[in-house]
Amino acid sequence: MELLNKHVSIRKFSDKLIDPDLLKSIIYSGTRASTTGNMQLYSVIVTKDTERKQKLLPLHFNQPVAKNAPVLLTFVADFNRFSKWCQYNEAQPGYNNLISFTNAVIDTSLAAQNVCIAAENNGLGICYLGTTAYNAKEHIEVLGLPKLTFPVTTVAIGYPEDTPELTDRIPVEGIIHDEVYQDYDKERINKLYAVKESLESSKAFVAENGKQTLAQVFTDVRYKKADNEFFSAKMLETIKAQGFLAD
Template sequence: MESIKNRRTIRKYQSKDIPAELLNSLLEESFRASTMGNMQLYSVVVTRDQEMKVKLAPAHFNQPMVTSAPVVLTFCADFNRFSKWCRQRKAEPGYDNPISFLNAATDALLVTQNFCTLAEENGLGICYLGTTIYNPDQIVKVLELPELVMPVATITVGYPDECPEQPDRLPLTGIVHEETYHDYTPEMIDEIYAYKESLPENKHFVEINHTETLAQIFTDIRYKKSDNELMSETLRRTLKEQGFEK
């Protein structure tokens, strides 16, 4: 699919709305994704209301796409619906545990990727917000998510109003392992990351941030250990509050 080979993240959108019938059709098609035990352990919260987008924005570090995109989709791991069905059918569910969260999160992420692929094939642009798992407690509150429902991915969607450069990707040889995992030698690491490190924009990042290497941009500025530990604690606490950990 050309839309996959040429895909890029879209952060600026036209004011044109997405028809409900198109959005619902794309969502329904995306639900054909593989799912654990055919249970469909996910829900999607569709946000179109501007006031609701404003309420969601702080959880996503106020990235402008959240309030400027016509639609924001929050994909959730959901064992609430299935557990209610079980109890109404005289079956006692046992899904208040981490493995159940992981199963539901996997279901939700498979659907998320299906939706993104379908949306782009139909002329829409998307931006994946990794901030969802940084501040899940805020999203739970804004979207009024009940027990056994946990946000795992947020996508902003709209008709593109930009065509940015396509981001780089690591070579196939750096990612694919035949038969068993083959650990990386220092020479292999140099080769795998050579192109990324050679890009002018990445060299510029190193220069303006006064770091010695591009890797230090990630470890010391963008994804710091202290931040990861703080957000991990928020994630653990929210999982417990949502009933996935005792």
């Protein structure tokens, strides 16, 4: 619990390299996560090579953490391997569809989280790069991903250079619903987000961006509707191109 509860994303790594056997044993812990029908619908691409990292860097919008980490682990939803097994064993796979894609995305995420926890338990630090799904198309090219695969997320991993403070979360009561979903009125929302809004870092965010509210920093700067729509259209095309959705 302690380990889970003190998790912080690490964005600066030391020069110390990760022992290959340690890396393998951490990824092994990923494979012990629950998986749909024990099909293990994921693959992990290990990027250490400087040139290849250079190609991935713009796909992560040049975030310094991506450059700084000694290793990038790209977690790929993978129905290719399982389908190949079927084909080589006189079985006709039928996994070129949305429910199979979804099962693979969930499997992949659970495995990734186990890898992160195992890494932290071994003194390593991690940072998820959510940019992977945004630029799935280009990841597919750079990493040579075949049909029936889809890059879901990337974990930057290495030995921490610094130890940031624990980040805020809304009170846990705010995400728990007893028996049925209790929708949020203004009063409840204000209460849940009061601490987040009162943080000095939040106030600085609002001021730096010339906004009135913290929410506007999200909607107008960080996660904008126009960007979301652009990347959603691109993603839909990529899911289709990878064979998970008919035109």
